[in-house]
Amino acid sequence: MKDEAKLMDCTEFKEIYQELDRPGTSGYRFRERALSHAEACPRCGALLTEGEALDFALRNLAESSARWEASPRIEANLLRALQQAKLAGSRQRIRKQFAILGAAAAVLLALGIGVHQRITSRARTTSLDAANVAGSPEAGTTNDEVAVSSATPGESTSVASANQADENEYAEEFVPVPYADDPAALEGGAIVRVTLPRSALASFGLPITESEGTDRVSADLIVSQDGTPQAIRLVSQENANSDF
């Protein structure tokens, strides 16, 4: 028995004998000592022989299977998949760009609408202020009567036409009030524009709802020579203010 063999016992040998040819392992590091031990120890020598036979058989199997390859169909399938993935990727990029553009357009639109509404509401506030000044007692009229036109109904047509020509105003047809007693006034009476609570419309025979009771509306009245209202028409409330 060589001296080197004495440095390794059977337990150590069994631990490493399967990896004598595997670089980086302790078996590879102590290969020479293990071989010496196997030479000296018949039992470990038999183990080593069996291990080498197994190595040989495994190498044979590895060599036999070294040329195994998947069929070319797989490569073709994969290339098709890669092309589709590329296509899908570019479509996704385009969709993302469209989404960004759409979002930007929506933001711009919202901003535009906001600015427009602010300008409109500011103009309305200005008009209402002007209307309140015009309708105040200091202006020489009652709170409800804010404008009086002495035009005849013939003229009122022209007034109405003029008003209708104004894009901001919309007026309905005159409706006789329930207590009208002077049909002639419909033809020759004066037209008076008033601003009055919507609840007051009930006194002219027009239907209202309770929720509307506190609103103020603009209306044109045809009044007879004695000042009695004979007919009424509503002027679009939103836009009528711009007349004042």
Added chain:
Amino acid sequence: MDDGLLLRRVIAGDEGSFTLLYRRRHPAIYRFALHMSGNVAVAEDVTQEVFMTLIRDVKKFDPARGTLSSFLFGIARNHLRRRWEQDRHSVALPDDADELETLLAACAGAGKGTPSNGNGRAHAPFLVRRDEFTSLETVARVRQAIATLPENYREAVVLCELEEMSYEEAASALDCPVGTVRSRLHRARALLAEKLHDEQPLRRASAVGE
């Protein structure tokens, strides 16, 4: 051109680089899947799935966690396990074993210049030299012995012995510590030796000049 550069080109959509990478890496994946499943169709499906996954999730590969090879083997292993969950019959069916033996014989014949009609079983004994016959027989016996190993041991043998991976690479592919790979391989080799010894002592045809 190394795998990293090829991968970067694949990410950029370069088909040529993908083809190169596939041709370089797929045989090992295919062999692993075939040794593990014993079924050519399953091995091809798994190979395709592995590279499909690479196309879809190429950015999931992290070079800091292991080589591309280990990454691909890991994917293959997951696909194989999924397959086994779906169909337990894909391993060690008699037909599959025949198919693999046929393939082994055909490859062995083709490699040594022996006439082959594409069916290994058709090799007439008189066309095969004695050492080749012995080798084929040994190869078939070893393959069958490997096929009967528990899955964890089989993985270790295929990766470390047949694909000659280091313990570290195998550990990365199998997602387990190096020590586990080493002990599984030791145990697997002991089992293999036992199985082969039970049948008939291994003959080292070429080595002993039989």
